[in-house]
Amino acid sequence: MARSCPVPYLGPHMAIIVLKRLAQGLLIVWLTTTLTFFLIHAAPGEPFSGFLDDPRATAEMRDAYRGRYGLDRPVLVQYGRFLASVAAGNLGESFFYRRPVAAVLADTVPRTLLLMGTALVLGFTAGILLGTLQGSRAGGWFDRLSGGVAVLVASLPDFWLAMLVLLFFAGVWPVQGFSDPTLGSTAPFATRALSVVRHLVLPAGTLALLITATVSRYQRAALIDVLPNAWMRTARAKGVARRGLMFRHALRNALLPAITLGGLAIPALLGGAVFIEVTFAWPGMGSLAVQAVGDRDYPLVLAIVLLSSAFVIVGAVAADLAHAAADPRQRHA
């Protein structure tokens, strides 16, 4: 089992598979966005309802507003315009912020990516380590104790765990927002970055804890499936050291479910991030989504749905690629 180059070459077959998956993904993104578009427009009421219901607003002002955003057109025309503008790379203008949607997202999406990326890396590393430790000594006291804790944590609703963390850490550690609001833009970069990291610890830690609990359960089960295999016995018999046995032979095979889980976890993670962000007042895409639906900010809602489903597709394709990297059989399947 020679070690290949650090990034395994996956071959032309995988390239075709990935392209096919991305094309299917595009179809799915279109389906979800279309579904959302018609759901939004079928809903009773209209945007700016607060403003338009204002008795001081004249009929002309209302019509002017509807006209400005094309809301006076038939739904199908609006849909056509929406598709055309998205195809041209323009996501429209947010009703609430009166700014291009792309600019609003450019502010918030990196914050969500920072939160989710940190949580994913921490959670998967810890989960795989924990699951491997549990699985290699299945039935022992550590396995049973940490397994019980993992089931408990995995059963806690995300917003509830976030509130518990809030309850315990309020006053001790920053629990609200993205950085210290008293720091002006004149503060040195290092100070501001440190403030962001301090604010990141609790939301990312909470999310990572939930991921760890789930991943470790899969990793443990996968390792237990792998260990009794004949080739594990062969490797042991030919004198592979225990560490090499665990990491090169067992773990590589046992990683597959965790990788699949990682790809499938993206929608759940995005959902979980909504609650974590709202509870910790983290100004990312989740908080923005809650606010946008509350404000009936159609373009923003549509853009968020579009982006989330694109994330989901990318996550699934990335999981396929990682799967192929870990399992050479997949590259020719």
Add this chain to the structure above:
Amino acid sequence: MPNAAPGSLVAFADAPPAPLAPWAPGRLAGLFRRDPPAAVAAITLAVIALAALLAPWLTPYDPTQPLDMAAGAQPPSAAHWLGTDLASRDLLSRLLFGARVSLGISVVAVAVATIVGTAWGAVAGYAGGWIDRVLMHVVDAGLAIPRILLLLGIVALWGTLSTTSLVLLLGLTGWFGASRLVRAEVRATRERDFAIAARASGASPSRVLVRHVLPHAMTPMLVAATLGVGQVVIVEAGLAFLGYGVAPPAASWGGLIGDGRDALGTAWWISVFPGIALSATILAINVLGDRLRAALGAHQLHAP
């Protein structure tokens, strides 16, 4: 649940002899003797379900009636075991009635999701070909939207929903995973000898599907539905937490937790007790689902 009738072609199954049906009482009793955690989980769930059913007779106070507006939120005491909330309502009474909302909505929603998912997945898996591809694309699209985002969008835009619409909504956004599961089971079963035998003896496709193929998907579906109730309880609680639950003054557990969100520092009990009830229920459902899966040998059941 349509089990195989005695003397039907299932007797020709190429599988090992079928064990007792998972819902046979003797089998369940044995399971609990061998598996104490499952027994504890089942008893916990039974107690919570009973408390929800008997809520009107168990509660000493009206859950919607403010008792003493001037007093505000009171900590737990002999008169109010779990204290009172910000509107001075007895929290224990609200918790018991909240159990009805949380569990009632979730169980019915999962029933809806199971029915829709079974029908969808069975047709896709049995028909195969382009029908399968089209149906599964819809499922993929459904799975590609974060469920909470979709629900949030619908609920926020359509305004406060009646309980019936909330149940339908939760059910109709939750069947995608179930349909995949059923499709996989149906595809694995449709070419087995007994299904071919039934087809050969002239049974119509719908009869083969319903009488011979689908019963084999029942065990994994039972496990998935058990775990699904837990997921829907969480989703509903999350929506209610954000303020999009059933119409006030009724409230599910998530709504109760959300009520205390801003008073966490001064009146912790408002959120903490519903939170404990919620977590205990989910934990019990997850433990029971996992143990059922292990006991019934539904190994093929992995991530949704």
